[in-house]
Amino acid sequence: MSAAISDDDGTNPATSEFSLDDHVFDAIIFDCDGTIADTLPVHFLTFQEALGEVGYTLERDWYFARTGLSSDKLFNAYEQSFGLTLDRPTLLARCKLLYQNHLDKLREHGFAATIAREQFGHVPMAVASAGMKSAVTSTLQTLDLLELFDTVVTIEDVKHGKPAPDLYLLAAERLNVAPARCLVFEDTEEGLEAAHNAGMRAVDVRPHLTPSA
Incomplete structure (x- = not known):
């Protein structure tokens, strides 16, 4: 999959193409709110x-x-x-x-949701969210996304939220994939920092989000 995107290395989204083929990973972890879902x-x-x-x-x-x-x-x-x-x-x-x-009133964010759908069945995938479990699960179910993920980790599963690495480390553990082999999609500075603190490479999806009305 290719799409214009700004990665966390500061690349200009107007001149750069994002492709999963450019990344080495064995699993993908998505944030929920603001990344895969417009909550x-x-x-x-x-x-x-x-x-x-x-x-x-x-x-x-x-x-x-x-x-x-x-x-x-x-x-x-x-x-x-x-x-x-x-x-x-x-x-x-x-x-x-x-x-x-x-x-x-929920809508999906097409960029990350499309990646999740295209990668379903090819690599293990998880959601790691600072939200409450009931809300995250309901969100994913409403958007017909829940079945794409092998596990869903929320703030209720860890002691420390983002920017601590706990959520992402637990997601990697549940996927049985080394943190360094996980690719994260995030939409906030705290989330990107959490992924980096977990030793994972992270993609900033914000250049591709449509502002909420």
Whole structure:
């Protein structure tokens, strides 16, 4: 497969062609939110509604400036920004329920999703996401992508989220593939750093994402 892309080496996407044939790998690991699935509008509505139910507001610009954070890190940032303390367990439980209400708004990101479909059955593949397991699984099921992956690793499976390497290392372990032989597709600086910290080569998919409405 060939497509214009900017890899994590800083190559100009306008003049470079990306091809999987240029990479040596035995497995592929995808981030979920923002990489293979356009979940940003859904997560924004989910957090906005959950916070609204307890009397707080969530501005679009504030949230979109912090995409890629796990729920826990997002709540940390919210508390620090506005000088308050949130009821984490209650909010997280509510977010799990509210997310399911907006699954109809999900869209896939074609670049990474196409690669996953084309490589299905050829190499082991996994998803490694900082999201909650229920949300990630529902997302992949809704987009008819779940069956493509040998394993799905989420924040609930590890002690440390991105940029720590835990998610990617666990995915490689489950795939029974050495980290250095894994190729990662990511859309955030934290995610790319996590892949690098795991000793994996990472592709930045952001030049190929269509902005959410």
